[in-house]
Amino acid sequence: MKENKMGSMEIKKLVTTMSIPIIISMLVQALYNIVDSIFIARVSESALTAVSLCYPIQMILVAVACGTGVGINALLSRNLGLKKQKEANQVAVHGLFLAIVNGLVFALIGFLFSKQFIQLFTNDAEILAMGISYMQICMIFSFGIFVQITYERIMQATGNPGYNMVVQGVGALVNIILDPIFIFGYFGFPAMGVTGAAIATVIGQIIAMLLGIFITKHKVKLVQIHVREFKMDLTLINSIYKIAIPAILMQSIMSFMTVFMNMILVSFSTLAVSVFSIYFKLQQFVFMAVSGITNAIIPIISFNYGARHKNRILETIHFSLILAVGIMFVGTIVFQLFPEQLLYLFNASEDMLMIGIPALRIISISFIFAGMSLILCSVFQALDHGKNSLIVTLLRQMIILVPLTYVLAHQFGLNISWISFPITEGICCILSLYYLHKVKKETINNLDNEEALLNG
Template sequence: MGEIKENKMGVMPIKKLLVTMSLPIMISMLVQALYNVVDSVFVGQYSENAFAAVSLAFPVQMLIIAVAVGTGVGMNSLVSRRLGEKKFEDANAGVSTGIFLGMISWAAFVVFGLFFSRVFFEAFTAGMDGGAEIAEMGTQYISICSIFSFGVFIQIMCERIMQSTGVTIYNMVTQITGAAINIILDPILIFGLGPFPEMGAAGAAIATVVGQIVAMCLCLYFTNTKIKEVKIKLRGFRPQKRIVGEIYKVGVPSIIMQAITSVMIVGFNFILVGFSAAAVSVLGAYFKLQSFIFLPVLGLTNGLIPIVAYNYGARHKQRIIDVIRFATILAVIIMIIGMLVFQLFPDALLMMFNATEAMLKIGANALRIISLCFAFAGVGIVFSSVFQAVGNGMLSMIVSLCRQLVVILPVAYLLSLLGDVNDVWYAFPIAECVSLILSIIFYRYVYRKYLKDLNNPLAEVPGM
């Protein structure tokens, strides 16, 4: 292992490095955003109750992704830092531990799928028109997605392993392949085309897990054949408390950050339902549309995290500063483009979902108001990723909690008391402004503690 050449994250020009690492992830995330919309369209065409069932399942699916991605972020940060320090044994231990933790997490969702999925849906559908049918379809859907979620857990772990070593092109291949299979199978299994029976919501779930399992197989192949710095070694593996702790030090805050989005959506829906069902539909449409803007920025930061973590371990201060600056510029540009699209074409965006007149009337104002502070959000996302990269995911979690729960829901409720639904949407830009201020304060703290004296070989480096 000592003969391995210097990883490109320590030597390649920063701008080229960030683009080459981030672009494949950004493309794959755009494909995922497209899939999310197309998937919803197919289920909605099948029946209104099927769409309601899949919509109610959304928070559980978000939780599965949150646990997988959060654990992967913790592993990514640890492995990249250890590679930068040339501590290859710890890096290998981090990789194997990440896979192990992914399988443990999958087992927890198997238990949920087998024993608690029906209870979950009946809690929402009791007394609802068509509630029994919605509960039945929803139970089928989320049971399949949960029990067979090993595909998404292993896929995400392997993607993060590749990212931690600076290899991201294969992530694009696996995600696009999985999404394409999902999109192709959706109409076949939902509507029963050709020799396949009509399965409705259950068909959508099967299409989802088949796509995930195929992507997982590709990820395992690429990880084992294309990655030289680290290897997955499960034979004789024994989890080390120290490694598990370091992964979850970053991973748990990331899991919470990802999971609270679903809590925020539920809370916001409780506020909007007091105005109209159309207002609730507008919020749902917004979250589908904003994924086209936010996911590319998240793809950018997925490339940023291992670069910062590696150079933090290698004590390359200037490379860290330069890549943060460049990533911030790119993120702001992407978000400004998104803001302009939302400002200029809100009606066209909403018509993708066959918006009613009531939705258009509420939604055009909503999209314009919410998008006002997109650029602020871009800066905050980049800074939060830096916090994770140096091993302080707690700061990222605090920013996310303030942005998505502590500020936005109370402000939205207070604005709803004014009696005009248009006022409620201002909670989004207000929350973004607060989170930007927090992000700047925390970044100054991180710079002083982690980065200011990084080039000094005598200085103690936190988290090492």
């Protein structure tokens, strides 16, 4: 069998070649999210508000999909590093099973509870109707995104991130093409507004899912997925979720943070909620680039953890931190210099600019700190220290950030409240570096360094 490049390729080249396709695919996904909001903003402010209120639930859905994918990715990579082919195959098959189960659970939740969720924020009949329609469609057909992400993580774990770029790129392109057709009613289709945006979203996800299945079956040779060989192994599922649950909670916390932030901001105006949603869509271009690196290094570190290559793990960590700081520095400069131009993409009114410009400038001060924390949290996950990741993320997204924002907003006003982001990220970056020191001492330095033995 062909040797897995994650155990042999030079680290800088490996991290770069693994990261770039994932970054490109994530940036394409971020572009879709922004284009989607740009089109919806041109329907009405109410339409943008409706979709903004649904966004936290979409984030939870993606958190479960991606978090489960982290568990699949890490465990699959580790078994490949240990040369346990049969076990690796079973991880992949169980991942597909979990994707289908999760899709069914979210479909049921979306069908039964969409109205109750939107009513937490508004009783406006127009916003309520649009929000319910958008949320139900996205959740009932969520099997597409669950299965798609599972196959993407299998591709990453086997050292084939380029296929991720193809899968996500095609799905996002389909979304972008269908959005104006379904939203505004072109080529004989009725103008469906927010409902049309939701339909375009799920069609893109299902097409990406089908492409992922096809590519994995015909191009990925390190893992074989045979559904007939599936036999439920609760111990294996437990092992996947031992890694996945901290990752799910880490990403879900952001969703809950958004809900609580919306509750704080709506007391000022619904426009403040829209500004915060726009910020999230814009910052995805910066954060998704770093997330591409985190997605790449989890299988690299997991593989070399299984193979007990200490030096390769340390080099991966250090190089990834340098890349993340560089990306976040560029993002900070863009947000500092061009906040008005970024907001104009969303038909920003003068009132929106008054809220949005200081928000973008102040929050972006936190980017470099956040980038370092994101990288280190992924390192902790890959090395079975998911608890550290969970603690840092809880502090970043909830325990410090939300109460601090509430206090600053009510004591000093909306514009000052955004300072809570750089304060929170600075504290959590320091904590992440402390945890890295502990993980090096407790785990990494205790590995048998096979490279040193070979050279010595």
